[in-house]
Amino acid sequence: MPISIVVPQLGESVAEGTVARWLKAQGDRVRKEEPLVEIQTDKINVEIPSPAEGTLASILVAEGTTVLVGTEIAVLAAPDEVVGGKPAAAPALAPAVAPAPAATPARARAAAPPPAPPAAAPEPAYASHGNGGMVASEGRNLSPAVRKIMREQGVRSEEISAIRGSGLAGRVTRDDLLEYLSRRVAAPAAATAAAAAPPLAVHVPLPGYLAPQAPAAGALGPREEVIPFTRVRKLIAENMVRAKHTAAHTHCFDEADMSAIVALRKEWAPKLEAQGAKLTYMPFFIKASVLALKEFPWVNGEVRGETMVLKRYYHIGMAVGRDEKGLIVPNLKDCDRKNLVQLAAEVNDLAARARNDRLKPDDIVGGTFSITNAGVYGAINSAPVINVPEVAILGVHKIVERPVIRDGQIVARPMMNASIGFDHRVVDGELAVKFLRRVCELLERPELLWFYA
Amino acid sequence: MSTLSVAHLGPVAYRDGLDLQSGLVRARAEGLTGDWLLYPDHPPVLTVGRGGRGESLRADPATLGRLGIEVFEVARGGDFTWHGPGQLVGYLVCDLTTRGRDLHRFLRDIERGLIEALRVWGLDGETLPGRTGVWVGGEKIASIGVAVRRWVSYHGFALNVAPDLRFFELIHPCGLRGIHMTSLAARLGPKAPDLAGAREAVATGMAERLGYPGVAWADAETVRRLATAEPGNLIETAPAAR
Numbered sequence: 001m002p003i004s005i006v007v008p009q010l011g012e013s014v015a016e017g018t019v020a021r022w023l024k025a026q027g028d029r030v031r032k033e034e035p036l037v038e039i040q041t042d043k044i045n046v047e048i049p050s051p052a053e054g055t056l057a058s059i060l061v062a063e064g065t066t067v068l069v070g071t072e073i074a075v076l077a078a079p080d081e082v083v084g085g086k087p088a089a090a091p092a093l094a095p096a097v098a099p100a101p102a103a104t105p106a107r108a109r110a111a112a113p114p115p116a117p118p119a120a121a122p123e124p125a126y127a128s129h130g131n132g133g134m135v136a137s138e139g140r141n142l143s144p145a146v147r148k149i150m151r152e153q154g155v156r157s158e159e160i161s162a163i164r165g166s167g168l169a170g171r172v173t174r175d176d177l178l179e180y181l182s183r184r185v186a187a188p189a190a191a192t193a194a195a196a197a198p199p200l201a202v203h204v205p206l207p208g209y210l211a212p213q214a215p216a217a218g219a220l221g222p223r224e225e226v227i228p229f230t231r232v233r234k235l236i237a238e239n240m241v242r243a244k245h246t247a248a249h250t251h252c253f254d255e256a257d258m259s260a261i262v263a264l265r266k267e268w269a270p271k272l273e274a275q276g277a278k279l280t281y282m283p284f285f286i287k288a289s290v291l292a293l294k295e296f297p298w299v300n301g302e303v304r305g306e307t308m309v310l311k312r313y314y315h316i317g318m319a320v321g322r323d324e325k326g327l328i329v330p331n332l333k334d335c336d337r338k339n340l341v342q343l344a345a346e347v348n349d350l351a352a353r354a355r356n357d358r359l360k361p362d363d364i365v366g367g368t369f370s371i372t373n374a375g376v377y378g379a380i381n382s383a384p385v386i387n388v389p390e391v392a393i394l395g396v397h398k399i400v401e402r403p404v405i406r407d408g409q410i411v412a413r414p415m416m417n418a419s420i421g422f423d424h425r426v427v428d429g430e431l432a433v434k435f436l437r438r439v440c441e442l443l444e445r446p447e448l449l450w451f452y453a
Numbered sequence: 454m455s456t457l458s459v460a461h462l463g464p465v466a467y468r469d470g471l472d473l474q475s476g477l478v479r480a481r482a483e484g485l486t487g488d489w490l491l492y493p494d495h496p497p498v499l500t501v502g503r504g505g506r507g508e509s510l511r512a513d514p515a516t517l518g519r520l521g522i523e524v525f526e527v528a529r530g531g532d533f534t535w536h537g538p539g540q541l542v543g544y545l546v547c548d549l550t551t552r553g554r555d556l557h558r559f560l561r562d563i564e565r566g567l568i569e570a571l572r573v574w575g576l577d578g579e580t581l582p583g584r585t586g587v588w589v590g591g592e593k594i595a596s597i598g599v600a601v602r603r604w605v606s607y608h609g610f611a612l613n614v615a616p617d618l619r620f621f622e623l624i625h626p627c628g629l630r631g632i633h634m635t636s637l638a639a640r641l642g643p644k645a646p647d648l649a650g651a652r653e654a655v656a657t658g659m660a661e662r663l664g665y666p667g668v669a670w671a672d673a674e675t676v677r678r679l680a681t682a683e684p685g686n687l688i689e690t691a692p693a694a695r
Contacts, residue, residue, distance in 0.1 A: 009554065010557075011554065012555055020503040038503060041530070042557060043585040043598050043599060044530045044557075044599045045528050045529050045601065047603070049603060307590070388582070
């Protein structure tokens with residue numbers, strides 16, 4: 001029986017670890033208790049010993065990748081099992097004879113998808129994977145990532161057989177499958193469910209609390225369900241309580257006429273799309289925030305003991321909802337040095353990596369200010385919690401056509417409410433209001449970026 | 454829990470310190486001894502942990518060569534740091550299985566042990582979420598970086614007692630830009646303790662916060678023999694796990 005190597009529990013508050021270094025290569029024989037891999041969390045580096053004697057059949061997670069506790073990172077074959085031998089230097093075309101990791105139950109619990117199959121030009125870090133992680137299925141090789149999506153989306157193997165694969169030897173890759181699923185979801189039967197979901201939802205199964213409930217089989221079932229917190233949920237809970245306990249949370253609100261930004265985006269989104277970048281509103285919010293932060297440096301800081309640390313760099317955090325996996329706030333580095341196109345590309349990359357558990361530790365530390373967009377879920381206003389130790393967070397919302405007065409006339413304009421949550425210990429109301437007004441003004445009159453940025 | 458054994462090793466080359474820790478980790482994992490706090494006196498070195506990034510090293514190789522500073526890559530967590538004279542380096546060789554293998558709790562307890570010691574000299578040490586280490590008035594006074602093998606810890610902490618703080622300008626300590634390092638001497642002036650005084654206070658603070666009933670001082674020779682001990686070759690004078 002292959003043994004699944006998972007990131008072990010590393011403590012109450014430890015939700016994830018980074019694979020720092022593989023101490024054994026794929027195909028190596030290992031003794032029981034011999035160190036296999038180093039996992040790093042915070043300032044601790046832990047050697048994970050092998051639970052048994054055997055051969056390291058496949059490495060599923062590359063060095064430098066951060067994964068949740070419990071994620072399967074390798075498969076160990078018992079000494080008498082036939083394995084794929086030494087890893088190939090480059091992905092081979094022949095079907096692998098490695099044991100099927102999909103058969104191990106622990107895999108179903110793996111929170112992070114294993115590395116994508118090597119593309120045409122595999123990165124060196126992945127080269128040692130060879131094809132050890134794939135199994136033959138219906139005569140075609142499927143990567144762990146593809147099989148995971150198949151399980152999650154209930155894709156039958158006949159469907160896979162019908163897909164024209166773009167991978168090596170016509171193999172169906174993750175992208176092929178996602179592309180197929182986007183068409184499959186668009187089919188009439190699923191159309192109603194898909195319409196309400198954000199575009200990326202086709203990649204992500206609906207969480208339990210959003211999935212349509214089967215009609216109750218009878219009134220006899222339990223009326224309450226007890227679900228223990230996951231580690232990520234515990235961590236979020238702790239952070240939220242810490243934020244609410246330390247910062248003197250206060251909020252104020254404003255609104256922006258988004259006519260100019262809506263027009264800009266309408267014109268530029270297709271152009272950028274043609275270059276492969278999706279243009280959302282977030283890059284505009286970042287751009288406006290950075291200029292406003294430069295004008296009000298006190299908002300771009302951190303409370304450290306009884307000191308206020310002002311930061312002359314602009315690492316802007318972006319709250320990413322991940323359904324049941326829980327909220328995370330990665331940040332974009334040095335936003336003041338990037339143009340809108342660069343910001344658009346990075347926003348998309350960061351959001352995608354956040355949803356796929358591919359964030360690096362560096363992505364989630366060092367933020368100086370955050371933005372949260374509750375509008376993607378339909379909110380027209382919110383009072384966001386500060387991402388401590390930062391001192392303020394901008395809330396942006398759904399853009400709604402509303403009647404407003406212009407030159408004495410009632411006209412319809414795309415309006416958006418904006419909010420700011422600020423730490424009243426260090427940010428006075430006057431400052432917060434002025435800062436928020438400036439952000440709205442920069443959104444209303446983007447030409448100001450020409451003159452002042 | 455048994456007492457925490459403490460030893461001042463005297464002058465130790467950094468590489469010899471690594472070997473010594475390896476041996477002691479093995480002895481601890483095999484139950485030949487209890488938990489240890491070791492104080493080595495290192496010549497100036499730079500070390501980089503697994504969290505290290507090349508850009509955190511500011512000095513070029515020529516400068517390091519001129520200053521006679523070696524750079525070691527080690528298996529602990531964390532980025533670049535400096536060790537050398539005037540700094541109290543503490544290796545903690547502790548069985549983590551008896552502590553429920555809770556790594557973050559262990560880090561937090563080490564921080565609390567150092568803060569406890571700082572209190573002896575009237576300093577208010579504090580911790581910053583997400584930035585392991587101990588800070589005084591916004592400046593960093595102690596760094597922490599731990600490695601774990603067979604669920605036994607090694608490496609540990611470094612408290613700046615009276616080092617030449619200019620050495621930290623060779624690096625971005627812990628990969629953090631714009632942070633200032635401080636020391637007991639910088640904070641307390643003539644009232645600062647010497648290294649011997651710091652060793653005492655930190656051992657007491659550590660034992661208290663890590664949950665030992667007390668400390669038992671041992672000599673360096675005992676540690677060296679334990680580190681090279683073979684199973685079945687138990688050394689009678691060693692403070693075995695009690």
